[in-house]
Amino acid sequence: MKFDNKAVFQDLNFKLEKGSMTALLGPNGTGKTTLINILMKLLVPTSGSFKFDEKVKLGYVPQFRNIDAEYPLSIKAFISLNAPLIKSKQVKDQIHHELEETHLLDIQNTRMGEASGGQKQRAYLAQALLDNPNMIILDEATASLDPVAKDELMKLIQHLNKEHGMTVLFVTHDVPLARKYMKEYLYLNHGTVKQGKMSEFEGDYE
Numbered sequence: 753m754k755f756d757n758k759a760v761f762q763d764l765n766f767k768l769e770k771g772s773m774t775a776l777l778g779p780n781g782t783g784k785t786t787l788i789n790i791l792m793k794l795l796v797p798t799s800g801s802f803k804f805d806e807k808v809k810l811g812y813v814p815q816f817r818n819i820d821a822e823y824p825l826s827i828k829a830f831i832s833l834n835a836p837l838i839k840s841k842q843v844k845d846q847i848h849h850e851l852e853e854t855h856l857l858d859i860q861n862t863r864m865g866e867a868s869g870g871q872k873q874r875a876y877l878a879q880a881l882l883d884n885p886n887m888i889i890l891d892e893a894t895a896s897l898d899p900v901a902k903d904e905l906m907k908l909i910q911h912l913n914k915e916h917g918m919t920v921l922f923v924t925h926d927v928p929l930a931r932k933y934m935k936e937y938l939y940l941n942h943g944t945v946k947q948g949k950m951s952e953f954e955g956d957y958e
């Protein structure tokens with residue numbers, strides 16, 4: 753991938769297996785977000801190609817960013833933004849199910865603006881789950897969350913992987929967190945990528 757003739761990375765060659773849990777690691781500015789944008793087809797690579805199995809359905813949880821304290825929608829209404837305006841019983845049931853799955857049922861009427869960082873990220877996850885993805889990409893979704901909220905989100909991701917076979921690609925700078933929850937790593941640095949088992953990841957680039 754090049755921007756203005758400057759290569760961000762080249763000769764990337766990797767494969768993500770169905771049901772894998774991969775941390776996408778790398779120093780600032782090495783192209784993690786660029787790579788994700790390519791995978792999500794938001795960016796076209798300068799050259800090269802990639803292919804998803806035709807059964808792959810992608811979901812996405814964005815980087816943590818704070819929502820205005822005055823934001824008027826409830827957690828439930830926010831999640832429902834990703835559902836048709838006129839909601840069939842089936843859609844209503846699914847919203848209920850995703851609220852339950854992400855442990856937000858009891859606080860579904862709390863305003864998003866008042867929710868904690870962890871609750872907001874779980875709401876983004878619930879919103880993504882409404883599309884029934886079988887692969888989920890998380891872009892620094894735990895950055896700036898406190899340790900308890902990080903663990904809660906990661907445990908949920910782990911549950912989705914174990915119980916629902918969800919393939920996970922998790923962009924993070926948090927190597928200890930990746931060691932705790934991820935099974936594989938992709939390490940982007942010096943314009944190329946290394947892949948391996950998270951338990952064998954050496955190096956602390958921070």
Ligand SMILES: Nc1ncnc2c1ncn2[C@@H]1O[C@H](COP(=O)(O)OP(=O)(O)OP(=O)(O)O)[C@@H](O)[C@H]1O
Nearest residue numbers: 755756760778779780781782783784785786787925
């Ligand atoms: N649209 C763009 N036009 C020009 N340069 C870009 C564009 N998008 C990204 N870049 C450059 O590409 C490089 C990779 O950026 P990217 O945001 O993908 O890195 P990153 O690994 O996600 O960084 P971080 O860890 O800080 O989030 C950077 O040097 C960035 O300035």
